Amino acid sequence: MGCALNPAGSPTEDYRALSLWHATAGEDWTPRAPLAGDLDVDVAVVGAGLTGLWTAHYLAEADPALRIAVLEAEVAGYGASGRNGGWCSALFPASSETLAALPRADGHPHGRAGALAQHAAMRGSVAEVARAAAAEGIDAQLARGGTIDLARSPAQLVRARAEVAHARAWGRGEDDLRLLDRAGAEEHVRAEGTLGATYTPDCAALHPARLVRGLARAVERRGVRVLEQTPVTAVTPGRCETPRGVVRAGVVVRATEGWTAHLPGHERDVVPVYSLVIATEPLPEEVWAEIGLARRETFTDHRHLIVYGQRTADGRLVFGGRGAPYHLGSAIRPDHDRDPRVHARLLATLREMFPVLARGRGVRVTHAWGGALGIPRDWCASVGLDRDTGLAWAGGYVGDGVATTNLAGRTLRDLVLGRDTDLTALPWVGHRSPRWEPEPLRWLGINAGLRATTAADVEERWTGRPSLLARAVAPLLG
Template identity: 40%
Template sequence: MSTETGSAPKFVNGDVSFWMRSTETPVRRPALDGHTTADVAIIGAGLTGLWTAYYLKKARPNLDIAIIEREYAGFGASGRNGGWMSAEPAGQFKRYAKSGGLQGARDLQREMFGAVRQSVEVARAEGFDEDLAHDGLIHVATNAAQLSRLSHHVAEMKEQGWGQNDVFQLSPHELAQRVHVEGAQGGYWTPHCARVHPAKYTRGLAKVVEDLGVKIYESTTALSVEQHLVKTDRGNVSANFIVEALEGYTSSLKGKARKLLPMNSSMVITEQLTDAQLKTVGWHGGELVGDAAHSFTYMHRTQDGRIAIGGRGVPYNFRSSFDRNGKTAESAVILLKQRLGELFPSLANVNLEQSWSGVLGVPRDWCASVNFDKSSNILSAGGYVGHGLSGTNLAGRTLRDLILGETTTLTTLPWIGRQARNWEVEPIRWIGATALYGVYRYADNREYANAQPRTHWTARMANVVSGR
């Protein structure tokens, strides 16, 4: 960690992510070279695909597994995210309870706790735990309405199966022992979250999977999926089972343009902070920190003393377009730097080193799913709505059980077989997403201005319209 300030770093916008830039430049694995066969073909070398391959190989070492990846392992959200391995469900508890019963939804929540433990334990056992810290997650309220929402949420969490050792409400004084957030009125802490370096973590898992004998074909674009066949720009892959694991990139497959909405999430990261700057922030552990604003902000203190802060910025581009290399809209960079200064005034003028963006897959009902079409042996998983670092682990183990034909506690969870309707056609989709996030930002501003404990009516209306 730095103790004196040097020259300002050159600011980089895009170029994948800071996480990838802070590691060695990946050497791409060979592309598919003509037709091949496999027992299981997986489309996407992100965490869903990698965890599925890992658990399948551990259970059945003789399985022939091929992963097809357009770029390289971890190029997408798995290597760009905020590093939050959170145990909150990848979707809405009330919706899972409606379809699978209250106990089924509680079972899914307990399995998410287990997914965090599994992810940490495997990383440590397999040797890709660099920069990993299992110090939990803090949510902080910085106005009266946020505090009211957090208190209500904690009460809901306890009804949903969170025990007395799973979540702890924090007074302003208790919160200040962990991090100094300007204007903090309270919050909560849960131990069920780990901080990871997304690129090191994902690339480490990819190496482990490859060492187990899984073939990873990079620079190979999947074009369409048929029964037992994946068509790519480099040849075809015939397989007994096919797993679609593309998350926010699902729209790239033929016929899947409206299945998941690719929502932009943008991040900026500071230069390495001095000891004096870190002291003013008072954030010395590996906890992840998020606020309770409608336009949610999430933060990560890195192992080497930087702060990365992320948010939705420009949440959606017309016709699901996005910059694959992660270039961030200037307005999003300005908003995130402003938010950093609001939460940590001593860092208002700190230099930013990089910004980047990625996309997460959002289903129309805001709930993740794991699906298996037994008539075609095509499986899919995704729609983690920001909880993919742990949701992918649970999905990978579930896909393993489904492919192996085993009936387990995982194959009866309420996200199994969940089908959300498609998103609206354009321009309705773009108009709706843009307007809703504009309303959320307006509601945040009003809640700070009027200091009332009740959520602003415009946000309540937006929640009804969006289905959140």
């Protein structure tokens, strides 16, 4: 990864080399001015990703008199917010059962109504991202084509049917999630070996770096200070410490997601696990005629080791997935962004799904990248504000963060302003996940789970039946 000098003379990365999205965001990525000495504000937000910027956006919109500063170690959109797979979906990482069991303030569980309210809020967040981006003039190349989740083996078809049955048991109708036969699935995408699929309309494909960079400019227009090249080394009540000065604030919002473990006192709150992505060259129309995705549907299949893809506005296939190891001590380093073995497996999977990409000279991959996402111990994202300390937080999205960050930002607005709303009553508000195990148990457990997930897919290919291994490790993997 290249290195350049910013105007102040300090070294900065060539941010355009981070991903396809960074390279095509239409930005020169020159860092904004850093903090220049001590600062007093009403709200300090640590992290200029989508969580931090949505929070600043909705707070500044609701109360223009608030003094708000967003502190960022690199540049806005440096992390997962700028380099994810470009899915803005209604997916939430915790199950309906988990959400229903979470306690309310009075100690009673949120129950069925709370779980359904959380799901409805997530569906609404997909629409709100599109609305807010349009209102702020952000061209995020958004297309709301929904998600097609393919079943490409008998075992995957069993899971697809079970997913729809589960949705019906929770009162979710066909307008939310429906089962498709092979012909119905191929109206969306034509992948090798398709037996059926599930389909939901609640997802938009977008350009994440365009969204997050546009949002940074939008909050600045509302008077928010975005201070880049300003790493926060410690967060305590009313105080953010940085090498460039101390920021004092009535409320401090921790919006650090995968980087949370690098803050003192938070080493075991969230683990950074890498997801890797590839992007092809723009494909000719005759290839797209064979693949489909005419409405830019996002796509995946019902395997255990997650994969995800989308058709970009300029006709590329972006395809990513898990498979990279967790690094001891929650390490995050630039050299972890690229793993040739994992990237090669992603390309092989893409060609296996769409054989047209392997014909002739095959498809050319122009970009390969990765990044860390944040996983809490119980796989349940959360948002909250401790009124006694003024410390607020949001995160633990497990890779389902593009829409969830928007819900977090609106919820933090209401919490900071002391409003009791439908959003502040949702089950995830105030939830505290248990801490991860100390090292090396954390490293051993996470990587064993990764290997078990990979092995479960192999087992199903050999047996043609749902994996017994996957069933055994499911309680450990959220």
